[in-house]
Amino acid sequence: MFKKLSAEFLGTFWLVFGGCGSAVLAAAFPQVGIGLLGVSFAFGLTVLTMAYAVGGISGGHFNPAVSVGLAAAGKFPAFRLVGYVIAQVMGAIVAAAVLYVIASGKADFQLGGFAANGYGEHSPGGYSLTAALVTEIVMTFFFLFIILGSTHSRVPSGFAPIAIGLALTLIHLVSIPVTNTSVNPARSTGQALFVGDWALSQLWLFWVAPIIGAAIAGVVWKIVGEDDLSAVRSSERTKDALAL
Numbered sequence: 207m208f209k210k211l212s213a214e215f216l217g218t219f220w221l222v223f224g225g226c227g228s229a230v231l232a233a234a235f236p237q238v239g240i241g242l243l244g245v246s247f248a249f250g251l252t253v254l255t256m257a258y259a260v261g262g263i264s265g266g267h268f269n270p271a272v273s274v275g276l277a278a279a280g281k282f283p284a285f286r287l288v289g290y291v292i293a294q295v296m297g298a299i300v301a302a303a304v305l306y307v308i309a310s311g312k313a314d315f316q317l318g319g320f321a322a323n324g325y326g327e328h329s330p331g332g333y334s335l336t337a338a339l340v341t342e343i344v345m346t347f348f349f350l351f352i353i354l355g356s357t358h359s360r361v362p363s364g365f366a367p368i369a370i371g372l373a374l375t376l377i378h379l380v381s382i383p384v385t386n387t388s389v390n391p392a393r394s395t396g397q398a399l400f401v402g403d404w405a406l407s408q409l410w411l412f413w414v415a416p417i418i419g420a421a422i423a424g425v426v427w428k429i430v431g432e433d434d435l436s437a438v439r440s441s442e443r444t445k446d447a448l449a450l
Contacts, residue, residue, distance in 0.1 A: 211293040213264035217256040218297030221268050225249035226321040246378035254371030269390040271416035275350035278424025298396030322397040322405040323388040323412045331383035338385045345377045346389045346419030354427045388412040
């Protein structure tokens with residue numbers, strides 16, 4: 207378990223540092239800023255690279271919602287949830303801390319939103335709580351559904367991280383204007399702790415909505431995507447799958 211939890215810590219660290227780091231440090235950099243498209247690809251690439259690097263050790267969840275969704279689908283033992291979630295949240299917090307140290311090294315540094323997630327006046331596009339709630343539930347639902355489908359035994363092995371990384375890229379392309387995109391309670395927690403104030407008061411949504419979406423996806427997958435003959439093989443394979 208030490209190796210599994212260490213892998214989850216490192217994978218979540220890389221996701222938050224790479225994804226949020228691209229938003230904080232590079233998105234609006236003068237003249238050569240990467241913009242929303244670049245940030246979206248950065249999040250997708252963090253998942254893809256770490257899924258290949260350590261997915262074979264821990265399953266490569268890097269996200270409490272993913273762990274919950276896989277448990278709901280019967281692909282992950284529920285008794286390991288607490289350990290995984292703690293490792294993921296700690297990885298996100300340490301990544302946010304390292305990012306803060308780097309970002310604050312600029313002479314005119316201002317914390318600003320620090321890539322935190324929000325709704326209402328703290329939504330990048332001014333979207334309401336309801337819009338944010340629906341967005342996070344739907345996006346996380348399909349993220350988990352893609353994870354479950356791409357790691358199924360009927361699909362050629364070795365390509366799951368590509369599908370999952372591209373899925374996370376697409377999710378960010380759609381939803382950054384709405385919530386700054388969470389679909390990951392750990393990622394939201396790390397940034398919110400440094401922003402404080404409004405980010406902490408709105409953090410509940412970015413735990414509740416992704417977990418609801420992921421849990422629904424796990425149940426729906428058992429009905430729609432699984433079959434009796436491949437259930438056992440798929441379950442065993444998903445435990446070691448390269449998926450976020």
